[in-house]
Amino acid sequence: MDKKRLLIVDDQVGIRILLLEVFATEGYETFQAANGRTALEIVRSHRPDLVLLDMKIPGMDGLEILKQIKEHDRSIKVIMMTAYGELDMIKEATDLGALMHFTKPFDIDEMRLAVNMQMGEGSSSRFATGS
Known part of the structure; x- marks a missing residue:
């Protein structure tokens, strides 16, 4: 079976x-x-199954990246990461299709569990989609 692909997007190395x-x-x-x-x-080139996406990235912010990911392929799952209490942005990210968010500093085990849960679900998502 193919390995599941995960893309990590964060400006902090x-x-x-x-x-x-x-x-x-x-x-x-x-x-x-x-x-x-x-x-x-x-x-575009690797079609990850899931993207861990930081909300605050120089140049193009997380919401813009999220929009473009979803325009490219709606099935790619996205989990947002944020360093601030950006509740308005979090709501917008959810509206745009992000599954959940983690506030930094996040608990790495919680993040691991969430990613494993999303990756293991295949197409049957626990999260309602649609309107």
Whole structure:
């Protein structure tokens, strides 16, 4: 069976390295991007199953990246990461199709569980879709 693909998008290299190590250990094929342009190139060329997406990224913000990911392929799952209590942005991200969000500093085990749960679900998602 093909490995599930995970894309980590964060401008902080320490967070990318931490998440890459954790999820490579979980057996995922992991990709990383420090900015929106790279993230979207990876989405187009590798079609990740799930994207861990930081809300605050220089250049193109997380909401814009999320919009473009969903325009490219609605089935790609997205979990937002945020360092601030950006409740309005979190609501907008949810409206745009993000499944959930983690506030930094997040609990790495909670993140791992959430990702494993999303990756294990295949097409039968626990989250309602549609209007």
